[in-house]
Amino acid sequence: MRVKMIVAYDGTNYKGWQVQPNGITIEEVLNKNLSNLLGEQIVVSGASRTDSGVHSLGNIAVFDTNTRMPADKIAFALNQRLPEDIVVQGSCEVEDGWHPRYQNSRKTYEYRILNRTFRMPTRRLDTYFYHYPLDVEKMKKAASYLEGEHDFKSFCAIGAQVKTTVRTIYACDVEKEGDIITIRVTGNGFLYNMVRIIAGTLVQVGGGAIKPEAVKGILAKKDRSAAGPTAPAHGLTMMGIEFENVE
Amino acid sequence: MRVKMIVAYDGTNYKGWQVQPNGITIEEVLNKNLSNLLGEQIVVSGASRTDSGVHSLGNIAVFDTNTRMPADKIAFALNQRLPEDIVVQGSCEVEDGWHPRYQNSRKTYEYRILNRTFRMPTRRLDTYFYHYPLDVEKMKKAASYLEGEHDFKSFCAIGAQVKTTVRTIYACDVEKEGDIITIRVTGNGFLYNMVRIIAGTLVQVGGGAIKPEAVKGILAKKDRSAAGPTAPAHGLTMMGIEFENVE
Incomplete structure (x- = not known):
């Protein structure tokens, strides 16, 4: 299934959203912790690729997974693993192929x-x-x-x-x-x-x-x-x- | 002269106001930086000895000094030296012996x-x-x-x-x-x-x-x-x- 998450973060300690070689990013932390949680390789894609130091209360990430964990429970389980400056604010299932950057x-x-x-x-x-x-x-x-x-x-x-x-x-x-x-x-x-x-x-x-x-x-x-x-x-x-x- | 300062801080990284052996405190940072700024040993005394992790927008500190720097300029000069989580919000001269803990x-x-x-x-x-x-x-x-x-x-x-x-x-x-x-x-x-x-x-x-x-x-x-x-x-x-x- 495809899952959509609302992602809040204090951007102070991150080099922005998108994975890059010079430092840790939000995307990277989500990928690592989701992969560990769900036991499969997860790659998220974000709606807004915020810059280093920018904060978020409502950025959106989507990813595909084979998990049997209900989509709405993923937010709670993932928050147990995330550092305190990244907190998922909710998760739900969306249509296959749905992507926040290709929507009005x-x-x-x-x-x-x-x-x-x-x-x-x-x-x-x-x-x-x-x-x-x-x-x-x-x-x-x-x-x-x-x-x-x-x-x-x-x-x-x-x-x-x-x-x-x-x-x-x-x-x-x-x-x-x-x-x-x-x-x-x-x-x-x-x-x-x-x-x-x-x-x-x-x-x-x-x-x-x-x-x-x-x-x-x-x-x-x-x-x-x-x-x-x-x-x-x-x-x-x-x-x-x-x-x-x-x- | 006796100087009164209004002191704001994010208490996250301090073991509270009062000097103590187990970690860095607000009082200690003020003493060190005021002593360096004014070229004499300065010891501040606070109105509210806040606990570890407590924040302030308006705590009060007083100290005695022989400096010829005008009292109201001390805040600006001291802020150049302080870490970014402690910011003095103003300074002024008060009567000799005036202390915030002995006032209504x-x-x-x-x-x-x-x-x-x-x-x-x-x-x-x-x-x-x-x-x-x-x-x-x-x-x-x-x-x-x-x-x-x-x-x-x-x-x-x-x-x-x-x-x-x-x-x-x-x-x-x-x-x-x-x-x-x-x-x-x-x-x-x-x-x-x-x-x-x-x-x-x-x-x-x-x-x-x-x-x-x-x-x-x-x-x-x-x-x-x-x-x-x-x-x-x-x-x-x-x-x-x-x-x-x-x-």
């Missing part, structure tokens, strides 16, 4: 900025510390221009190989609670580094270096150098993915 | 419980994971009986040496936001493990093992064994201390 979906990411004079040690791993005051109203306005279907080439890392840089952002909201500013973006797909470049650009808007209205021109230029810098990975969390048809 | 004050602690089916890796270090559903309304009601001046002997770790176990709790609120239940307690002082025993008791109330009204009887018994267990240290954060007269 709505992905949501949050980028969190800690905006205050002093760093806060308890939030150092999941927020980007930014010392200068940010104007949240300006950030909200700038974010609104990103909503809708646009060519996001200006918000894509240089060198990324994609057929098209057109994506739809269903919502891009900016909220402040205490000292933490959260940029929440939901879209039908994201280009490489897209949310981090959006965050880096909105920080420049909040600080006054870019006018909110200028975001329209940044989109129109279709040029990475028109947008702001790529904000650091550790402020980013993959929140979840909704699919049109899954079970 | 209002201390606030928060105890956070993550109440959901699966652990959440990004909040594993600052919340106590509790799997069974908790009834927040019952917890709120139970908490209300703790407010006011009471003998909190039932909520004090056995063997603690204190003149009196009478304390005043100005407010004990329970709030739920998403999956996180926060118990916020403000009082004129706290006995050893008092907030963690309150949290352990309120968890039993939320789970149905203790009726909210029973808290009155637990107080009246003046017996540690009448209250619930001591909740784990890592759910506790020292939020801040207000003084009647400081600068």
